[in-house]
Amino acid sequence: MPVTYNDISLPDLDRTLTLATQAFVPYKNTSLRARRDFLHRVATGLEADRDALVRLAAGETHLGTDRLAGEVARTCWQLRSYADGALAGHALEARIDTALPDRKPAPRVDIRKMMVPLGPVAVFGSSNFPFAYSTAGGDTACALAAGCPVVVKAHPAHASTSERVAGIVLEAAEKSGMPAGVFAHVHGASFEIGKALVTHPFIKAVGFTGSTAGGKALFDWANLRPKPIPVFSEMGSINPVFLLPGKLEESAPTVAAQYTASITQGVGQFCTNPGLLIGIKSQGLDIFVEELSRAIAKVPSAPMLHPGIAKAYAEKRAAALKQAGVDTLATGIEGPEGLPTLASTTAARFLENPLLHQEVFGPYSLLVVCENPGEMLAVAQHIEGQLTSTLVATESEFHAHPGLVETIQQRCGRFIWNGVPTGVEVVPSMQHGGPYPATTDSRFTSVGEDGIKRFMRPLCFQQFPDHLLPEALQDANPLGIWRLVNGEWKR
Amino acid sequence: MPVTYNDISLPDLDRTLTLATQAFVPYKNTSLRARRDFLHRVATGLEADRDALVRLAAGETHLGTDRLAGEVARTCWQLRSYADGALAGHALEARIDTALPDRKPAPRVDIRKMMVPLGPVAVFGSSNFPFAYSTAGGDTACALAAGCPVVVKAHPAHASTSERVAGIVLEAAEKSGMPAGVFAHVHGASFEIGKALVTHPFIKAVGFTGSTAGGKALFDWANLRPKPIPVFSEMGSINPVFLLPGKLEESAPTVAAQYTASITQGVGQFCTNPGLLIGIKSQGLDIFVEELSRAIAKVPSAPMLHPGIAKAYAEKRAAALKQAGVDTLATGIEGPEGLPTLASTTAARFLENPLLHQEVFGPYSLLVVCENPGEMLAVAQHIEGQLTSTLVATESEFHAHPGLVETIQQRCGRFIWNGVPTGVEVVPSMQHGGPYPATTDSRFTSVGEDGIKRFMRPLCFQQFPDHLLPEALQDANPLGIWRLVNGEWKR
Known part of the structure; x- marks a missing residue:
């Protein structure tokens, strides 16, 4: 039987979100390499604790131990492959258009653009994937790879597993020198906690996997905020x-x-x-x-x-x-x-x-x-x-x-x-999303490294001297990432 | 003084949207090359009619003729550069992960993904740019380049200019062999027409440039539909x-x-x-x-x-x-x-x-x-x-x-x-968007070819024989587009 945890109080939730917000700038300014190492460390931590995690999850969910062990492996693959994709720069979508000083009638200045993280992300894990779509699952991996602090609301159906996974993430964050508040884990079986999370001004985006009613409610709350925020709700499908x-x-x-x-x-x-x-x-x-x-x-x-x-x-x-x-x-x-x-x-x-x-x-x-x-x-x-x-x-x-x-x-x-829909490969070409009501925004995916883009936005730098630009946009490409330079992809 | 046109009737609007919906499949299945030629033809048409267009717009808007002539040139550049970018495949974001038949514990099947158009798009042009952000402006160019039919609601402040530009687009569509209904132009000074457009089940996305009140109203209507649709409202800024x-x-x-x-x-x-x-x-x-x-x-x-x-x-x-x-x-x-x-x-x-x-x-x-x-x-x-x-x-x-x-x-x-914010270069690295209330979704831009992505969604093909795939995803890359193949950008 699942252990029952008390819902977090609203003042404690507010303190948690304040910490997440304070973590945002230091976290987003960590290097791609440091974030990659952090996510790899989470994966290593999950693997090291696999047997205990699987036992705990089996008790809470009745999912078989083989299936759960496979899910842990998949979760680790997600963490590592999204981290590696982010390091290669795919999610940054860097674009460079160099100056044209001789253009007529007026010269063109140097313009460069890259994706930057949105801010703290609220993640609502699913009941049916206690690892891959939950605490350290796809949404968390995407948001952390993007450079966003994450606040996970544990799914009440596997709250103890979620606690244990959260402990592994927190330990990895600390060992990796990540700022306090980069990851938080809260319990809240009531609708009120979900609503408080999604409508809190410090939350800048939401990832959800679950029912149509739940996903739509989060979407509506987010759109009715004084400042609306993007919600990616994956709400199922009859396939x-x-x-x-x-x-x-x-x-x-x-x-x-x-x-x-x-x-x-x-x-x-x-x-x-x-x-x-x-x-x-x-x-x-x-x-x-x-x-x-x-x-x-x-x-x-x-x-x-x-x-x-x-x-x-x-x-x-x-x-x-x-x-x-x-x-x-x-x-x-x-x-x-x-x-x-x-x-x-x-x-x-x-x-x-x-x-x-x-x-x-x-x-x-x-x-x-x-x-x-x-x-x-x-x-x-x-x-x-x-x-x-x-x-x-x-x-x-x-x-x-x-x-x-x-x-x-x-x-x-x-x-x-000529295949079956079950079995979702974690590759850049995967699309795990679809027209409403499968998801609230068919333009994004929750599986594959493109899922990172849900939590980023473009920021353009105009006429900056090279050495004042973020490294991702400097001429010499010190990060060695893929960039679209004057219309050609280069690394 | 601007000519006043009667608002379209709701039955006529319904007929217009039915035609746009019927045009969707034939239009999206035209080749990238045919769509490129169509948009280039619109640009050529605008240039050929430039002097008359500028006179008309100057009468309606009081914008100077030099400024308006410059705006026509910019509009043509937008049409051509977005069309060329689409032809190069940037907006398709093709991803290919080839099969791994020997992978353990289970083989990986072939998975490929590309962006496909959302469907008919409603465009609400701005008062202050009768060409570049209106009838054949950025939103229209992006949606047409994406493969979406477009229904423009003319801005009442320059309805005659809008009519004349619409005639040029329709003529180019016909000469290019595009399906009837690929482009439509309606008048509607009342809020009711705007609401009817955005809440109509045949409309799949919205582009808007204008006031905060107007942009937010469209966003709210779209989110309250039985099936919500994405709205990109650009609502201004104090810069x-x-x-x-x-x-x-x-x-x-x-x-x-x-x-x-x-x-x-x-x-x-x-x-x-x-x-x-x-x-x-x-x-x-x-x-x-x-x-x-x-x-x-x-x-x-x-x-x-x-x-x-x-x-x-x-x-x-x-x-x-x-x-x-x-x-x-x-x-x-x-x-x-x-x-x-x-x-x-x-x-x-x-x-x-x-x-x-x-x-x-x-x-x-x-x-x-x-x-x-x-x-x-x-x-x-x-x-x-x-x-x-x-x-x-x-x-x-x-x-x-x-x-x-x-x-x-x-x-x-x-x-x-060390520059000024006025002067928005039309290049892939441009970001014309920003956190709310500048726009309703900071993850997109309305200037530069990345604006096309507002009107597309990913579609994944799993385990298809090569010759049944869309050309954009076939092994031989017959379209010669940029694709991310097993993690490397290739053309």
Whole structure:
């Protein structure tokens, strides 16, 4: 059972944020190299404490120890790769346009630009990733790499794990000579603490991973401040998978095996879980559904992250299955929580019932059976913004359905070809974001080093002597970073 | 006198936006080269019609014909340079991470990412730049370069000029074979039309240049939509100038001449007009003030953009001069509109009176006299987000005041060394944006090709065969664009 911590008091929160603000200038003025070493030290600290962290998190979340150990490894990779990307200068987006003293009618002065950090960032971690999207997770790594102090609000579902991770970050900060206040960890199960954090004048940006209601509330509070601040809320997704008959005829068993794993992995508690499968009546689909149903039936139920999530899953699942025209195709091996479930409905029913478009967070997927490609296109057109969409098709099917391919792309941040949406690689080319309601701003990502840009803004220096410029913009490029110089990328 | 056009009706607006939405897919799928040629054709069209455009705009705005001819040239440069930057691929931000089939414990699939356009963009042009920040101005050029159809709401103060420019854009679109609906021009002097545009489900982003009240209203409407959309509102700035005594002692006459021109140029109707001069009591400041006052006194009054702006200037100027402890140091040659004015106050008065922090849009500047560097720092700390800030100092003064230098940087988008804030170069390194209330999102710019990014979002392609990828992401790089491939910039 999770330990319960008292909510921080508002005066203590104010003191915490004052310290974070005081840390801002000294922290942003540390070198890229020093910040890189700090983040690497956090990763090393997590690795050194891995077994204890995994035990603690397993007790709080019911996530398996293998999965949790993998998540610790991923968290360390995030910290290191974002730190290394920042050191290479990618996030600085340095641009240099040198003076043109002879330009007519007037000379052009020297102009240079680089990204600078916004200020203290509030991070709200997720329930389903106690490491990778929480205390020292992606948002924290991005904000610290950007040069922003971070205040994490612990997720109450794994508050002890969060405490222990916070201790590792604080120790790394101290050993790395980072200013006091560069990182803080607070508890607050009530909405009031979240609101106080987001509306506090010292907070300059917010990162959030969680529910639509929670993410939207933070977004609204931030926009209604006297001085609005940017909020990146990642609010989940049903991750539609479009299954075309030709590919299923070729390889239904393989696809069914992949999707059995993807739907039930981690008891379906991923924001990239494939909650919606869309197929067209065909022999291929019949084989696929038979294989998938048979395989799902063999997957045992399993405890979910915390009782609230298990209850929400049971309720949303029941509500979905009760809808007119929804049939249960397969359920897994019965247990008290997290029963794997495959349901189906027709395209006509799906199109008329908005409840069926909602995420059922857990090991649940709804198959929508279309009469023909036209119906599949109509379904695609009615789907809201998504983190991912997947197309399972042959190449000739890809070419035969340009309207479908176009429609899918417009509604997602990541488009997967003949794969599964679960498994989010941490690479610069990753996009973990998408049109609303997947996130509050489709122009940013929360995975991959480009996530750093959520917490930075450009600052332009006009007509400065070279030696008064920040090192990142000096002629000699003493940091050896990538820069766009008079239109050419150079290092 | 400006011609008055009827507001568009709501059904006609709906039809216009339906056409823009229908144009989106065909337009975004045109080649970078075709879009570049389209924008170049707009520029050529503006140049061919320059004299008539300038006459029309001069009649509507009272801006001088030389200034307007220069603005047409700048507008053409914007169109061409953004189009060329887009063709070079800068705005696509292509990232490629190739597969690692031998990675342990699991192989990594091929992942690639590029920016794609958001959809139809609503552009609200400014009163003070009938060309460069209006119908075919920066926001329109950025959105079209991004691949987004544009719907411009004409500024009522120069609606005829706007009509004529719109005709040139439409002709270029047709000649370039662009889809119908790629560009539309509507009239709407009422708030209702603006609100209908920003809250219409077919609009996916907004660009605005104008007043704080107007820009904030659009931002709020957009955030309260069922699906919020990004709004970049550039809402002006008082552009503080920090004058240190040593530099003034060295070169007060030169600085005074520069600032006389900068304060009164274009009857002070620039969002980068230096509305606030902050000095420290010293012999250098005395000489500077004497020179500046003498020079301002010789500048004639001049007609402002339209009667509403002249009235607002007269009222805000009078209100500012009436404040306790504010003295008028110099006024220009009397006339019915736009009287150049230099006023002064003490730091103590400035700090206690928020009205003195407000922009007086026109040829007005307030000198704040500080007793010492500590007071100057206090003034700097009380200044809100700005498009620009300027430091007039010697190098040894720069080194002697690190706290001031830091404070200035945190509150602006562009930091100028011994220059003037007016004159915004159109280069990739430009930042025309800044912390709130200068803009609604300090992470973006409205000048320079990076402004394109306001209207794009990343889309990731996972595990696609090379020949099914967009050309921008194919191995052979058939477009010859800049891409970050496995962490290295390549073309």
